[in-house]
Each structure stands twice: as C-alpha cells, then as structure tokens.
Amino acid sequence: MDSSAASAYVYAKASGMLAKSFVGNKASKLFSINSLRELYGFLFPNETPALPETLLAKEIEASCEKRFIDDYITLVGSYTQPAKILVSLLHYYDYNNLKVIGAALSLGEKNLPDISDIRKYSMMNYKSWPNLGKITSKSTISWYNKAVDISEQYKIDSKIDEAYISEIWSAVKELSGNEREDAEKFISTEFSFRNILWVLRLKVYYKMSAQEIFDRLAFADKSQPKTDVFARQALKILDKDTENWDEWKNWKYVSLLNPHEDGVVWEVNPTWVEKSVKRELNKMYSSCFHKNPMSVLSLVSWFKIKQHELDCIRTVAEGLRLDVESEKLHDIAGIPMN
Numbered sequence: 001m002d003s004s005a006a007s008a009y010v011y012a013k014a015s016g017m018l019a020k021s022f023v024g025n026k027a028s029k030l031f032s033i034n035s036l037r038e039l040y041g042f043l044f045p046n047e048t049p050a051l052p053e054t055l056l057a058k059e060i061e062a063s064c065e066k067r068f069i070d071d072y073i074t075l076v077g078s079y080t081q082p083a084k085i086l087v088s089l090l091h092y093y094d095y096n097n098l099k100v101i102g103a104a105l106s107l108g109e110k111n112l113p114d115i116s117d118i119r120k121y122s123m124m125n126y127k128s129w130p131n132l133g134k135i136t137s138k139s140t141i142s143w144y145n146k147a148v149d150i151s152e153q154y155k156i157d158s159k160i161d162e163a164y165i166s167e168i169w170s171a172v173k174e175l176s177g178n179e180r181e182d183a184e185k186f187i188s189t190e191f192s193f194r195n196i197l198w199v200l201r202l203k204v205y206y207k208m209s210a211q212e213i214f215d216r217l218a219f220a221d222k223s224q225p226k227t228d229v230f231a232r233q234a235l236k237i238l239d240k241d242t243e244n245w246d247e248w249k250n251w252k253y254v255s256l257l258n259p260h261e262d263g264v265v266w267e268v269n270p271t272w273v274e275k276s277v278k279r280e281l282n283k284m285y286s287s288c289f290h291k292n293p294m295s296v297l298s299l300v301s302w303f304k305i306k307q308h309e310l311d312c313i314r315t316v317a318e319g320l321r322l323d324v325e326s327e328k329l330h331d332i333a334g335i336p337m338n
Contacts, residue, residue, distance in 0.1 A: 006078045007294040014075055014289075014302045023309050024286065027335050030316045031326050036060065039316060057321040062114070064313050068306050069093065069118060075299060076121075083296045085171035085183065089303050090118045095164045097124065098136065098144065099157050105130060105147035140167055158216065165191065165218050165230075175296060182297050186288055188229040190304075191218050193277045195234035196253065200270040203242050210238040242268040256280070275334035282308055 022030050033039045036056045040048040049059060072090065076082045093116035104113045112129040128134035133145035141163045148156055172183045195217050202208040202216065220230045228235075233252065240247045245260045248268065258272035285308070289301035312333050319329040 003079070004294075006080070010075050010078050011294045011298055013078075014299060017071060018289070018302065018305065021306065021309050022312065023282075023305055027309070027312050027333075028330070030312055031330050031333070031335060033316065033320070036317065036320045039313075039320060043313070053321050057317040060317045061314050064310055065116060068310055069116065072303060072306070073119060073121065075302070083171070084174050085168070085296060086299055087121050088167045088171040089300065090121045091123060091167060092164060093118050094123050094139070095141075095160050097126070098141070098160055099153075101126075101129070101132070101135065102144070102147060102156055103150065103153055105132060106150040106153055162218070169220050179296055182288070182292060182295075183300065184229070186284070186297060186300065188220070189284060190281060191220075191230040192233050193281060194218070195231055196237065196256075197270065197274055197277055199234045199237055200242070200268055200273055204268060204270050213238060275331070278308070278334040 030039075030042075033042055036053055037048050040056065040060055043060065043064065049056065051059060069090070076086050076090070079086075097115040100113050100115060110130075112126065115126060123139035124135050125138065126135060132147055133142075136142050136144050141160060144156060144160070168187060172180065172187055175183050198217065199213055202213045214225075214235070217231050217234055219225065219228050221228055225231055225235060237251070240251075243266070245266050248254060248257060249260070251257075256273050256276040258266075258269040260266045282305070285301045285304045289298050289305065292298045292301070312335065315329055315333045318324075319326075319332070324332075
C-alpha cells in the first residue's frame with residue numbers, strides 16, 4: 001500500500017493495540033495480581049504451562065517480549081519502505097543480543113544463549129555461533145569480531161551502546177521537515193534524561209570524578225560537548241554537590257528531585273529521580289503518539305510505550321517470583337497505586 005494509506009492503517013492498528021495494553025491508568029491492573037500462574041492467565045489465552053516458578057517467570061517475560069516484537073514487526077511491515085528510524089529501533093535487540101553473546105563467549109559457554117528474534121530486520125548472523133566475527137560481519141559493529149576477557153566486557157558493552165545511539169541519531173537525521181524536527185526533540189529529550197540519571201548514579205553510588213563520568217556519557221557529537229543535545233544538561237550537574245540542596249534548588253529539572261525539608265539532611269536520590277524521569281518520558285511518549293497521528297513519530301512513540309509495558313510485566317513477574325509486596329513493585333516501576 002502507498003505511504004499515506006499505510007500510515008493511516010498503522011495508526012489505526014497501533015491505536016487498537018494500545019487500547020488493549022496495560023499502559024497508563026491500566027498498568028496498575030498488573031500489580032494487583034497475586035501469583036505467576038494468575039499473571040500468565042491474565043496475559044495469555046492458552047493454558048498455563050506446568051513449570052516451576054523460576055521458569056514460569058522467564059516464560060512470561062520471553063513470551064511477552066516475543067509478542068511485542070511480533071506486533072511491532074507487523075506494523076513496520078505495512079510500509080513498503082519503512083523509515084530507517086523504525087528499523088533502527090528494532091536493532092536495540094540486536095545490540096542487546098550481542099552483549100549477551102559476548103558475555104557467554106567470554107565465560108566459555110558452549111550453547112547459544114537465549115536471544116531476541118527480530119527476524120528479517122536483524123543485522124546479525126546468529127547461525128554462525130560461536131564465530132563472533134561471522135555473527136557481526138554484516139552489521140554496524142563488525143569491529144566486534146573476537147570475545148574479550150569477561151573483566152573487559154563492560155568496555156565492549158559501552159561501545160555497543162554508543163553504536164546503537166549513533167544509529168538512532170543517524171536515522172533521525174534522515175527524516176525531513178517537521179518529522180525530523182519533532183523526532184530530534186523526542187530522541188534528544190530521552191537521551192538527555194538518561195545521561196542525567198547516569199551522572200547521578202555514578203556520582204552518588206560510585207563516587208566517580210567528573211572526568212570519569214564524562215567518559216561514560218552518550219553524545220550526539222562529542223566534539224562540541226557543552227552544546228551537545230544529549231549531554232549538555234548532564235554536564236551542568238557534573239560538579240554539583242549531591243548533598244547540598246542550595247546547588248540544586250534552581251536547577252532546570254528540580255521537579256525531578258526527591259523533596260527537601262529545611263533542617264533535614266538531604267542528598268540527591270537517584271532512584272527517586274529515575275522514577276520521576278520514567279513518568280516524564282511516559283507522558284512524552286503518550287503525548288507524541290496522539291499528537292502526531294499517521295507520522296513516523298507516532299510509531300516510535302508506540303514502540304517506547306510498549307517497551308515500558310514490557311518493563312512493568314517483567315517487574316511484576318520477578319516480584320511475584322521473589323515474593324515482593326505489591327506496594328513495593330508499584331514503587332519500583334514508578335506506577336502510582338489506585
């Protein structure tokens with residue numbers, strides 16, 4: 001079908017899928033479930049598999065991820081020539097698979113680990129396991145052709161993340177007009193928030209220096225760091241004292257911070273900020289989906305909304321497996337209790 005007809009079909013189909021999803025106010029329904037068997041029955045029409053708790057939790061997570069990927073591939077496949085950004089989003093799973101594969105090879109594992117299948121959109125040749133060079137040979141990260149010592153794997157993972165970010169930003173730049181402008185704002189806002197969170201975690205939990213943190217940030221263009229759309233806001237807090245409220249009270253994103261009370265010892269709480277960021281990003285995703293019907297950005301937003309739903313399902317599944325209280329699970333996911 002032509003582009004305009006495909007966009008109308010995709011938006012209608014995506015809207016129908018969201019109406020049946022556990023997002024927004026409906027997300028809290030997931031957190032009222034009391035057992036993994038009940039969760040499986042709630043999410044799937046078929047009979048619950050006779051599996052022990054640990055395996056059932058994994059089955060729920062894997063099946064939900066597969067359903068999400070399959071639905072997204074169906075939507076993207078409606079376009080004769082989908083925008084590059086729509087395929088690049090799917091490559092998140094290729095990059096993540098490669099981290100898992102790299103770790104498995106570093107540990108000397110013999111069998112291919114469980115990976116996410118994005119079918120014809122994949123850059124990787126997983127059938128070439130355990131030959132890492134052949135797996136990555138036709139991808140954007142063909143340089144990763146040999147396993148490293150497990151102690152060095154985090155450096156590779158960081159470079160893989162950089163490759164994904166670079167691909168996403170390059171794909172955004174291929175859009176034109178208002179779509180490009182809106183997508184640039186959308187993606188830069190997301191990565192800016194994620195950089196801010198990264199700074200706070202590394203400052204508070206790991207006591208890293210400003211330079212150590214700088215080296216771990218995501219950039220759209222590292223040659224101009226102070227004006228970089230991904231990093232400039234994060235760079236502004238590199239030298240702030242995380243225990244001094246006066247240094248934060250006039251910060252642009254002060255509303256994300258845990259509350260301050262006069263006379264009470266205060267420190268930036270990265271977990272609190274992370275939940276605040278999740279709420280802000282979810283608002284943005286929902287707004288963009290409805291504000292930009294039949295645009296590329298509406299499907300980008302749909303992808304992000306459904307990924308958040310998947311995160312909530314994982315949180316509930318793991319929480320039930322570990323017998324975590326519902327109130328705590330709400331808090332972890334950043335979902336308010338009704």
